[in-house]
Amino acid sequence: MxxxxxxxxxxxxxxxxxxxxxxxxxxxxxxxxxxxxxxxxxxxxxxxxxxxxxxxxxxxxxxxxxxxxxxxxxxxxxxxxxxxxxxxxxxxxxxxxxxxxxxxxxxxxxxxxxxxxxxxxxxxxxxxxxxxxxxxxxxxxxxxxxxxxxxxxxxxxxxxxxxxxxxxxxxxxxxxxxxxxxxxxxxxxxxxxxxxxxxxxxxxxxxxxxxxxxxxxxxxxxxxxxxxxxxxxxxxxxxxxxxxxxxxxxxxxxxxLREPGPEQLASMVESQLGPEMYEESQDLVERFLARRADGTLTTDQLLSAIYLTSYAAQERGETRERLADQILRFVDTT
Structure with a gap:
């Protein structure tokens, strides 16, 4: 209870x-x-x-x-x-x-x-x-x-x-x-x-x-x-x-505190950027979870990558993968 x-x-x-x-x-x-x-x-x-x-x-x-x-x-x-x-x-x-x-x-x-x-x-x-x-x-x-x-x-x-x-x-x-x-x-x-x-x-x-x-x-x-x-x-x-x-x-x-799992990340993205943007960026969430297994990434980086790619990838013709890789860089290199 x-x-x-x-x-x-x-x-x-x-x-x-x-x-x-x-x-x-x-x-x-x-x-x-x-x-x-x-x-x-x-x-x-x-x-x-x-x-x-x-x-x-x-x-x-x-x-x-x-x-x-x-x-x-x-x-x-x-x-x-x-x-x-x-x-x-x-x-x-x-x-x-x-x-x-x-x-x-x-x-x-x-x-x-x-x-x-x-x-x-x-x-x-x-x-x-x-x-x-x-x-x-x-x-x-x-x-x-x-x-x-x-x-x-x-x-x-x-x-x-x-x-x-x-x-x-x-x-x-x-x-x-x-x-x-x-x-x-x-x-x-x-x-x-x-x-x-x-x-x-x-x-x-x-x-x-x-x-x-x-x-x-x-x-x-x-x-x-x-x-x-x-x-x-x-x-x-x-x-x-x-x-x-x-x-x-x-x-x-x-x-x-443990690293947030898929459900927590979904809730965070929806609360910050809205459910529509989350639906359009589930592939970035999956990429974030996969890359996090090899080094330290922060939730702020994920939110920034989703926000940036939702606009810049459309307006400038950049690929989402390239922009996401620029943002989702490991915090530590050791």
């Missing part, structure tokens, strides 16, 4: 998140006051072209569905591994879209990424410069608004006390410095963090409004402390290029 599944991988938005039961006692958080999840259509939300299309691409297998829903129920991060281009980051967009959890908060990891960058940024130099300028203005009597120099990062925004969980994509965690997984573990376990500069002024300014990631709106922080209410749905992607600390792995739900 699949009645327990909240996320079904259907690609159709629904209110199934309302059926999610209370978290287990060891994953209960009581941050507040509660904030509504921003609507993806809110004009204040920074849109990224293609997000809706990406959300419709992912079509999960049975055990993948079970593991995603396990992470939802247990309020645990989901560590997603698999070949490049297989749809690891797309999974986050699919969950956010289907469960109506607002726009995805994205943190792309590099070797220089730190936990502080994910939580918030504080422009101390800009604040100092403005303070020096205000000394020469005789009518500058209002206190300096420190909130203007603080912006919450994607991780810091996800941990605000939202009524529903935000979806946070931490992309390519294997590129991180060796300390970042352990730093993340601490934040994930506690569901909270502090902004030290706001803690220091809490006696005189207990509530400060700051900018948040991915939106023009602001959030109010009380006494420099942020604690989540609904633990965010965290998707960490990995290409399997490194090992992670055992303590980190124990606290994640792990899922390895």
């Amino acid at each position: 699949d009645d327990w599944l909240i996320f079904r991988g259907s690609g159709q938005p629904h209110e199934g998140i309302e059926r999610l039961p209370e978290p287990p006692p060891w994953r209960y958080f009581d941050g507040g006051p509660p904030l509504p999840v921003p609507d993806a259509d809110d004009p204040s939300v920074a849109r990224r072209l293609g997000d809706v299309a990406r959300a419709r691409v992912y079509r999960p297998y049975g055990d993948e569905l079970e593991l995603v829903n396990s992470a939802l129920y247990l309020r645990r991060p989901l560590l997603v591994t698999g070949k490049p281009g297989i749809g690891k980051s797309t999974l986050a967009y699919s969950i956010a879209s289907e469960l109506r959890l607002g726009p995805v908060l994205t943190w792309s990891i590099t070797s220089r990424s730190t936990i502080e960058q994910g939580l918030f940024s504080y422009d101390a130099m800009a604040r100092l410069e403005e303070a020096n300028l205000r000394r020469h203005l005789p009518d500058a009597t209002e206190p300096l608004d420190i909130g203007r120099y603080i912006r919450l990062g994607p991780l810091g925004t996800a941990l605000l006390p939202y009524e529903r969980p935000r979806v946070l994509l931490i992309d390519e965690i294997d590129k991180s410095d060796i300390d970042l997984p352990n730093d993340l573990l601490h934040v994930f376990e506690n569901g909270e963090y502090t902004v030290p500069v706001l803690q220091r002024i809490a006696a005189t300014q207990p509530a400060v409004s700051v900018a948040v990631s991915g939106s023009e709106r602001q959030a109010e922080i009380h006494r420099g402390q942020v604690r989540c209410r609904a633990f965010p749905f965290v998707v960490l992607t990995s290409n399997g290029e490194r090992d992670f600390p055992p303590a980190f792995l124990r606290r994640c739900i792990r899922v390895e």
Whole structure:
């Protein structure tokens, strides 16, 4: 029976998140006051072209569905591994879209990424410069608004006390410095963090409004402390290029995405390009499946080949086979 599944991988938005039961006692958080999840259509939300299309691409297998829903129920991060281009980051967009959890908060990891960058940024130099300028203005009597120099990062925004969980994509965690997984573990376990500069002024300014990631709106922080209410749905992607600390792995739900089969590919092509274009390009899908056995190809390449040949092959007289071969080149050559 699949009645327990909240996320079904259907690609159709629904209110199934309302059926999610209370978290287990060891994953209960009581941050507040509660904030509504921003609507993806809110004009204040920074849109990224293609997000809706990406959300419709992912079509999960049975055990993948079970593991995603396990992470939802247990309020645990989901560590997603698999070949490049297989749809690891797309999974986050699919969950956010289907469960109506607002726009995805994205943190792309590099070797220089730190936990502080994910939580918030504080422009101390800009604040100092403005303070020096205000000394020469005789009518500058209002206190300096420190909130203007603080912006919450994607991780810091996800941990605000939202009524529903935000979806946070931490992309390519294997590129991180060796300390970042352990730093993340601490934040994930506690569901909270502090902004030290706001803690220091809490006696005189207990509530400060700051900018948040991915939106023009602001959030109010009380006494420099942020604690989540609904633990965010965290998707960490990995290409399997490194090992992670055992303590980190124990606290994640792990899922390895497999390459999509014929039925999944058909669903992806139809959802992106329409059933008519799929009917005209079944031979390219078969070629893609045959070539994939000899090397790494991505679903994006297949979609690009179908789109290109449906137009260019007709207008320029090029053969579909030649154009398809130009697009369907192996990602790795090893």
